[in-house]
Amino acid sequence: MKKIYLVLILVILSVASIFIGVSDISIFDVLNTRTEKFKILLISRIPRLISIIVAGISMSITGLIMQQITKNKFVSPSTAATIDSAKLGILVALMMFTGATSIQKMIISFVFALAGTFIFMKILKKIKFKNAVFIPLVGIMFGNIIDSVTTFFAYKYDLVQNISAWLDGDFSRVIKGRYELLYISIPLVIIAYLYANKFTIVGMGEDFSTNLGMNYERIVNIGICIVALVSAVVVITVGKIPFLGIIIPNIVTLYLGDDTKKNIPYIALLGAIFLMACDILGRIVIYPYEVSIGLTVGIIGSIIFLYLISRREVYGS
Numbered sequence: 001m002k003k004i005y006l007v008l009i010l011v012i013l014s015v016a017s018i019f020i021g022v023s024d025i026s027i028f029d030v031l032n033t034r035t036e037k038f039k040i041l042l043i044s045r046i047p048r049l050i051s052i053i054v055a056g057i058s059m060s061i062t063g064l065i066m067q068q069i070t071k072n073k074f075v076s077p078s079t080a081a082t083i084d085s086a087k088l089g090i091l092v093a094l095m096m097f098t099g100a101t102s103i104q105k106m107i108i109s110f111v112f113a114l115a116g117t118f119i120f121m122k123i124l125k126k127i128k129f130k131n132a133v134f135i136p137l138v139g140i141m142f143g144n145i146i147d148s149v150t151t152f153f154a155y156k157y158d159l160v161q162n163i164s165a166w167l168d169g170d171f172s173r174v175i176k177g178r179y180e181l182l183y184i185s186i187p188l189v190i191i192a193y194l195y196a197n198k199f200t201i202v203g204m205g206e207d208f209s210t211n212l213g214m215n216y217e218r219i220v221n222i223g224i225c226i227v228a229l230v231s232a233v234v235v236i237t238v239g240k241i242p243f244l245g246i247i248i249p250n251i252v253t254l255y256l257g258d259d260t261k262k263n264i265p266y267i268a269l270l271g272a273i274f275l276m277a278c279d280i281l282g283r284i285v286i287y288p289y290e291v292s293i294g295l296t297v298g299i300i301g302s303i304i305f306l307y308l309i310s311r312r313e314v315y316g317s
Contacts, residue, residue, distance in 0.1 A: 006269035010053075013276045017052070018045050020280055022288045043176045051179045052171060052279055053272045055234050055241065058185035060271025061192050061264060062227040063245020068203035068260060069223045070124060072135045073253070074309070076245030077117075077231045079136035084143035085116025086228075086235045088150045091163050095153070102181055102236060109232035116146060117224050133309060136246075169239040169294035171279055184233050188226050189268070196261035199223060203258065240294055241275070243301025248274060250308050 018041065019025055025037050025045070063076035070080070077083050089112030093105040120139055127138065154163045192199075198219045201209050209216040234241065248271045252263050275293070278300060282291035 003265060003269065006266065006273060010269060010273050010276070013273060013280065014049055014053070017049050017276055017280055020283050021045065044174075047176050047179050048171050048174045048279075049276075051174045051182050051238060052276050054182045054185055055238055056244065056272035056275030057268040058182075058189055058230045059234055059241055059244045059275075060248040060267045061189055062230045064249040064260065064263065064267055065192060065199060065223045065227055066245065067249055068199040069220045070121070070135065071203055071205070072132060073250055074132055074136040074246055074305075075139060076136075076243075076249075077113075077227055078240070078242050078245060079139040079143070080120045080227075081116045081139055081143035081146055082113050082120075082227055082231045083235060083240050084146040084150070086110075086113040086232045087163065087240070088112050088116075088146055089232065090236065091150050091154055091159060094159055094162055095157055102178075105236050106181060106184075106232055109236060110229050113228035113232045114225065116143075117228050121220070121224065168292050169241040169297065170292040171238055172290055172292075174238060179237055181233050182237050185230050188230055191222075192226055193261065193264050195219065195222060196264055200258065200260040203260070238293070242294065242298045243305055244271060244275060244297060247301050247304045247308065251304075254308075254311075 021044075023037060023040050025041060059077070066075045066077060066080055066082075067073055086109045089109035090105050092112065093100045093108040096108070097104050120142055123138060123142065124135065127135065150163065151160075154160045198214065201212060201214055202216060202219050202223070206216045209219070249263070249267050252266045252270060256263055256266060275297065278296040279293050282293055282296040285291055285296075
């Protein structure tokens with residue numbers, strides 16, 4: 001697996017993404033800045049392209065971080081109650097503030113995502129049977145409890161329609177002025193790369209990390225903060241994207257091993273490629289209508305996830 005090939009595939013898919021949609025845009029429209037189609041390009045197609053790349057990179061890397069700090073290959077923001085907690089935070093923001101701004105929703109969503117992830121980590125410490133599949137199942141059950149609470153209060157306060165926008169990932173809503181929060185993920189990804197070697201050591205266990213003179217709790221907390229903030233930003237901007245944080249890190253580590261710093265560039269590229277391929281598929285499968293990214297990633301991701309579970313002996317049960 002060479003990075004140059006992944007970059008080339010990403011460039012090809014990016015070009016295809018710009019030209020695929022209900023409005024036909026040609027290369028001549030790109031060159032002519034005075035046409036309506038060029039405005040569509042600036043307002044919709046390019047913001048969508050950027051958001052797909054940033055979301056694909058950041059969610060894949062957060063999955064890697066969660067897998068390192070939990071020492072489990074099937075834990076990610078979607079199986080550790082992080083995403084569900086972020087959605088509850090958005091609902092609370094809508095309940096607290098009439099016409100809540102994106103910043104208000106992001107801050108409250110981040111706080112809830114952080115709290116939910118910390119609670120999951122506390123539960124994880126109490127569990128003695130740390131089977132590779134059992135742990136994410138616990139996270140999914142915990143997430144479903146939070147999701148049920150979210151649904152209950154959404155019905156009680158007549159906010160079901162408001163909260164439904166974040167129940168399923170959808171890039172069709174992304175336009176200029178509504179996706180810029182995703183840029184917060186970029187410095188967080190850089191921080192994750194700088195801490196990559198420490199996350200690798202943390203993945204070897206608390207005793208091992210401590211013996212090397214590392215502050216285990218601090219590194220874990222940094223990782224959780226990165227995961228919670230990225231998850232909150234992505235959920236607010238495009239909604240829930242399932243399986244991405246599980247399957248992409250697993251595919252890369254399956255071929256390249258567990259060196260976090262070495263794997264991050266591959267995971268970032270493959271995450272963006274996978275998400276963009278799913279988005280393009282969703283746009284052409286029932287053209288001119290569009291299937292949400294949550295559905296396409298959910299179907300394809302679940303098949304890959306089942307395959308990875310069948311190979312769990314590679315990682316150990």
